[in-house]
Amino acid sequence: MSLVLELDAIEQVYGSGEAAVHALRGIDLAVEAGDYVAIMGPSGSGKSTLMNLLGCLDIASHGTYSLAGHNVASLTENELAKVRNEEIGFIFQSFNLIARMSALANVELPLIYGRVARGERRTRALAALDSVGLAARSGHEPQELSGGQQQRVAIARALVTNPTLILADEPTGNLDNESTDDILGLFDTLAAEGKTIVIITHEDHVAARAHRVITVSDGLIVGDRVNARPAAAQAVLA
Amino acid sequence: MSVFEILVSAFRGVTANKLRSILTLLGVMIGVASVILLLAVGNGSAQEVKNAISSLGANTITVRASGMGGGGGGEESTAASTEKVITTAVSDQLASAGLGHVASVVPQVSTSLTVSSTSVSSDSVSIIGTTPGYFDVGTTGVGTGEAFTAADVTTSSKVAVIGQTLATTLFPTGSALGEPVTIDGTPFTVVGVLENQSSTGATDANSVVIAPITRIQKSFTGFGAVSTLSIEATDSESVDAAEGEIEIMLNQLLGQTADDESYSISNQSSLLETQEESADSFTVLLGVVAAISLLVGGIGVTNVMLVSVTERTKEIGIRKALGATRGAILGQFLAEAATLTLLGGALGVIAALIGANYEIYGTQPVVLDYSIPLALGVSVAIGVFFGVYPAARAAAMRPIQALRAI
Numbered sequence: 264m265s266l267v268l269e270l271d272a273i274e275q276v277y278g279s280g281e282a283a284v285h286a287l288r289g290i291d292l293a294v295e296a297g298d299y300v301a302i303m304g305p306s307g308s309g310k311s312t313l314m315n316l317l318g319c320l321d322i323a324s325h326g327t328y329s330l331a332g333h334n335v336a337s338l339t340e341n342e343l344a345k346v347r348n349e350e351i352g353f354i355f356q357s358f359n360l361i362a363r364m365s366a367l368a369n370v371e372l373p374l375i376y377g378r379v380a381r382g383e384r385r386t387r388a389l390a391a392l393d394s395v396g397l398a399a400r401s402g403h404e405p406q407e408l409s410g411g412q413q414q415r416v417a418i419a420r421a422l423v424t425n426p427t428l429i430l431a432d433e434p435t436g437n438l439d440n441e442s443t444d445d446i447l448g449l450f451d452t453l454a455a456e457g458k459t460i461v462i463i464t465h466e467d468h469v470a471a472r473a474h475r476v477i478t479v480s481d482g483l484i485v486g487d488r489v490n491a492r493p494a495a496a497q498a499v500l501a
Numbered sequence: 502m503s504v505f506e507i508l509v510s511a512f513r514g515v516t517a518n519k520l521r522s523i524l525t526l527l528g529v530m531i532g533v534a535s536v537i538l539l540l541a542v543g544n545g546s547a548q549e550v551k552n553a554i555s556s557l558g559a560n561t562i563t564v565r566a567s568g569m570g571g572g573g574g575g576e577e578s579t580a581a582s583t584e585k586v587i588t589t590a591v592s593d594q595l596a597s598a599g600l601g602h603v604a605s606v607v608p609q610v611s612t613s614l615t616v617s618s619t620s621v622s623s624d625s626v627s628i629i630g631t632t633p634g635y636f637d638v639g640t641t642g643v644g645t646g647e648a649f650t651a652a653d654v655t656t657s658s659k660v661a662v663i664g665q666t667l668a669t670t671l672f673p674t675g676s677a678l679g680e681p682v683t684i685d686g687t688p689f690t691v692v693g694v695l696e697n698q699s700s701t702g703a704t705d706a707n708s709v710v711i712a713p714i715t716r717i718q719k720s721f722t723g724f725g726a727v728s729t730l731s732i733e734a735t736d737s738e739s740v741d742a743a744e745g746e747i748e749i750m751l752n753q754l755l756g757q758t759a760d761d762e763s764y765s766i767s768n769q770s771s772l773l774e775t776q777e778e779s780a781d782s783f784t785v786l787l788g789v790v791a792a793i794s795l796l797v798g799g800i801g802v803t804n805v806m807l808v809s810v811t812e813r814t815k816e817i818g819i820r821k822a823l824g825a826t827r828g829a830i831l832g833q834f835l836a837e838a839a840t841l842t843l844l845g846g847a848l849g850v851i852a853a854l855i856g857a858n859y860e861i862y863g864t865q866p867v868v869l870d871y872s873i874p875l876a877l878g879v880s881v882a883i884g885v886f887f888g889v890y891p892a893a894r895a896a897a898m899r900p901i902q903a904l905r906a907i
Contacts, residue, residue: 320822320900341826347900348824359819359904363517376824381506420823 267427267459268317269293273326275312275482286312287323288482294428299454299493300461301473309482311432314463318430319347331427348377352421356433358413360405366392366416367401373424391419395449411442418449422458429453431462435469447472451493511836515844518809525798525805526845529883532795533849533876538856539791541866543784548867550777560604560737561638562744564730564751564766586726587764589714591754595730598750602743604735607634608727610717614685616663616710618671626667627709628684630717636662638733641711646678646693649713657715662693666707684710687720744768795876798845799883806838806891817895818903831896838888839881846880 275287286309294300304310315321316328319335328335331350338346352373353359360369370388379387392398395415405413414434421429431450435443451472454460462473470476472493478486515522566587592608610630616623635641636648649660661682668677668691677691689712698706718724734743748766752759810817817830825833850873857866 315901318822320904341828344821344824344826344829347822353822355904359815359822361816361819363513372820373823375506376820376826376829424824 265296267294267296267298268328268330268461270316271327273316273323273328275309275316275321276324285482287316290326290479290482290484292477292484294459294461296427296459297454297457298459299450299472299474301470301476302461302463302479303465303467303470303476303486304479305465308479310463310465310479312482313479314430314432317428317461318351318353319343344376348373349424350427352424352426352429354414354417354421354429354431354434356436358405358410358417358437360413360416360420362405365402365404366397366408366419369405369416370401370420370423373420377424387423388419391423392416394422395419409442410438411445414438414442414446415449418446422453427459429458429460431460433464434462435464435466443469507832507836508840510833511840514809514833514837515840521805521808522841525801525841526848528798528801529795529842529845529880530798530849530852532791532798533846533880534852534856535794536788536791536876536879537850537853537868537872538861538866539787540784540872541853541857541868542861542864543780543787544869545864545867547777547780547784549864550780560734560740562732562734562740562747562766562768564732564747564764566726566728567763567765587730587751587755588724588726589718591751592727592730594754595732595747595750600743600746600750602735602739602746604733605634605638607632607638607731607733608714609635609729609731610714610722611728612717612721614721616667616671616682616684618680618682621671621673623667623670623708626684628717628721629709629711630714630722631711632714635711635731638731641698642696643693644696645676646691648693654713654715657719658713659687659689659716660692661689661710661712662695663691663711664695664705664707664709665697666705667709668694670708682710684712685721740768795879795883798880799842799887802838802842802884803887803890805841806834806888807894809837810834810891810895813895814898814903814906817898818900818906821898821900821903827896830898831892834892834895835885835888838892839884842880842884843877846877849880850877 270290270292273287273290273292274285277284277286288309290313302310302313312321316323317330319330319338322336330346333342333346333350335343335346347353360366361372364372367385367388370391371384374384374387389398389401392401395418397412397415397419400408400412400416405416408416414437418434421431434450435446438446447469450460450462454474460473462469464470471490473490474493475489476486477484564587587608589608592606595603596606608631612628613625614628616626616628629635632654633648633651636643643662644665646662648662649658652658653660661684663671663677663682671677671682672680677694680691682689682691689710695707695709695711714727732743732747734740744766748759748762751764751766752762755763757763820830820833853876854868857868859866
C-alpha cells in the first residue's frame with residue numbers, strides 16, 4: 264500500500280532558550296492509504312500540535328513531513344494553502360461552519376478556493392451533503408441546525424474536495440451520545456469506502472472504532488497497535 | 502470565484518452587522534453627498550456669473566459719462582466742460598470713424614419716470630432712449646412685436662418696447678402690443694415686448710421702457726449728453742483692441758487727454774471673468790471641505806473593518822484551513838470595504854441629486870457631470886485604501902492562531 268503521509272524525526276519547539284517548550288520530541292509515523300488511525304493522548308501530550316502539523320496549519324521545527332508526496336517544509340504559503348485545499352479534509356471539534364452561510368455555501372467553500380466552476384461546485388456540494396444525509400437541509404444556516412447536523416455538514420465539507428486525508432480533531436467532543444454514534448457511524452462508512460482517516464481523540468470508545476491506535480505522551484509516540492477487531496466490526500458481528 | 506460571487510459574498514459580509522455597516526455607510530454617504538452637492542453649489546454660482554456675462558454680451562464695451570447727475574451738467578457749465586460731453590453727434594462720429602474692431606456704437610440716454618396704461622401706473626420705471634442697434638448689442642432681444650426702426654428715431658416717433666414685467670403690470674389681462682401708454686404724460690404706443698431678461702443687479706431688467714433716443718431727448722432729457730455708449734466689438738477676441746481704439750478716438754473727438762477723461766470705459770466681460778475666477782476658487786474650496794468629510798468617512802471604514810477582522814478571526818482561520826490563500830482573504834476583506842463604500846457612495850449620489858433640486862443660499866446647484874463618477878470612484882478607492890490595512894492584517898494571520906480565537 265502507498266503511504267499517504269510520513270513523519271520522520273519530527274520535533275516542534277515553541278519559544279527559545281530556557282523558555283523553550285518541546286511540544287514534539289521526535290515523532291516517526293507513516294500512514295498508509297485507506298487506513299483509519301486514531302491518535303490518543305491526554306491533554307498536553309502534543310497531540311494537538313501533531314494535528315496542526317498533519318493538517319499543514321503549522322510547520323515543524325525539525326524533521327521532515329511528506330503528505331501525498333509533498334515535502335511540506337519546502338512549500339510556500341500559497342502552496343501550503345493549496346495542499347490544505349486539495350489533500351486535506353478538516354473536521355473540527357466545534358464544527359467551525361461559517362455563520363450566516365447556508366449549509367450548501369459552507370460545503371462549497373473549499374471548492375471556491377480550489378477554483379472549481381460554479382455549476383460543478385453546486386453539483387459536488389449537493390452530492391456531498393446527500394452522502395451525509397443532509398441534502399434536504401442544504402439551504403439551512405448553521406444556527407438552524409443541531410450539533411450533529413452541523414458536524415455532518417462539516418464532514419460533507421471535508422469530503423467535497425475528495426481529499427487524500429480526512430483529519431478529524433475530537434469530532435465528537437461537542438456532541439451528545441446519539442449524535443456521537445451517528446458521526447462515528449459515518450466515519451466507519453468512509454473507512455469502509457477506503458478513505459484515509461486520522462482522528463485525534465482522548466476518548467477510548469472513539470479510538471475503539473479505528474483500525475490502528477497511536478498513543479502520544481509527552482511529545483513522543485508511546486503506543487502503536489492495530490485494532491484486530493474494530494468496534495464497528497464487532498457491532499456488525501453481534 | 503466570479504466578480505458577481507465576490508460581490509454577493511462581500512454584501513453578505515457587510516450585512517452581517519447591519520447597524521455598524523449602516524453607520525459606516527452613513528459616513529461615506531455624507532462625504533460623497535457633500536462633495537457632489539458643494540461642487541454643484543460652487544458650479545451653480547459660477548454658472549450664474551457666466552450667464553450674467555452672456556446676458557451682458559461678451560463683446561460689449563460700455564462708455565459712461567462720468568460726473569453726470571441724473572438731470573444733466575449741473576454746476577459745471579463752463580465752455581470747456583460742455584465740449585467734453587458725449588452727445589449723439591459724438592456717437593455718430595465714433596460709429597462712422599471706421600474703427601477696425603468696432604462693429605456698432607449705440608448711444609443711450611436714461612431716466613426714471615412713471616409709466617401708466619389707462620388703468621394702472623408704475624412708478625420709477627427705467628426709461629432708455631436709444632437706437633435700434635440696442636437690440637443687437639448684448640442679448641436684449643424683442644420677444645413679441647417688433648423693435649422700433651431707424652426711421653422712428655429720425656422722426657422721433659412715440660413708440661416704445663417694454664419689458665415683460667412692466668407689460669404684465671400695465672396690461673394684466675391682455676397683450677400689451679399696440680396699446681397706448683403714457684410716460685410722464687406723453688403718450689406712446691407699445692410696439693414690442695422684450696424677451697425675458699435675467700436680472701444681474703438690484704433693478705428688474707424686465708421693468709423697462711425702450712424708446713427712440715430722439716423722442717426721449719425731446720420729451721424728457723434734452724439734447725445734451727448721452728449717459729452711455731454701448732459699443733459692440735467685432736468679436737469677443739477684439740474687445741480689448743476695440744476698447745483701445747474707442748478710447749483714442751473719443752479723446753480726439755472730445756479734445757482731451759487720457760489723464761482728464763470725462764468718461765469711464767469698461768469692458769464688462771473682463772470684470773466678470775474675475776468674478777468667475779473667484780467663483781471657481783470658491784468651488785475648489787467647497788470641494789476641499791467636502792473631501793475632508795469624505796476622508797473622515799474613510800477612516801470610519803478602516804475602523805469598522807478592523808473591528809470586523811478582529812471579530813471574524815475564527816472565520817479567517819477556518820477559511821485558511823479550507824485552503825484560502827493570503828490573496829483570497831485580502832480580496833474578501835477589500836471587497837467588503839469597497840462594497841461598503843460603494844453602497845455609501847451610491848446613496849450619497851442619490852442624496853446629492855435630491856439636494857441639488859433645492860436652492861442653497863440663493864444658488865441653484867448645478868451638478869457637475871464628472872462629479873458623480875468621480876465621487877463614486879473616490880469612495881470605492883477610499884474603501885480599498887482604508888480597507889487595505891485591516892484586510893492585510895486578516896490575510897497575514899497564521900491559520901492555527903486564527904483558529905484558536907473564540
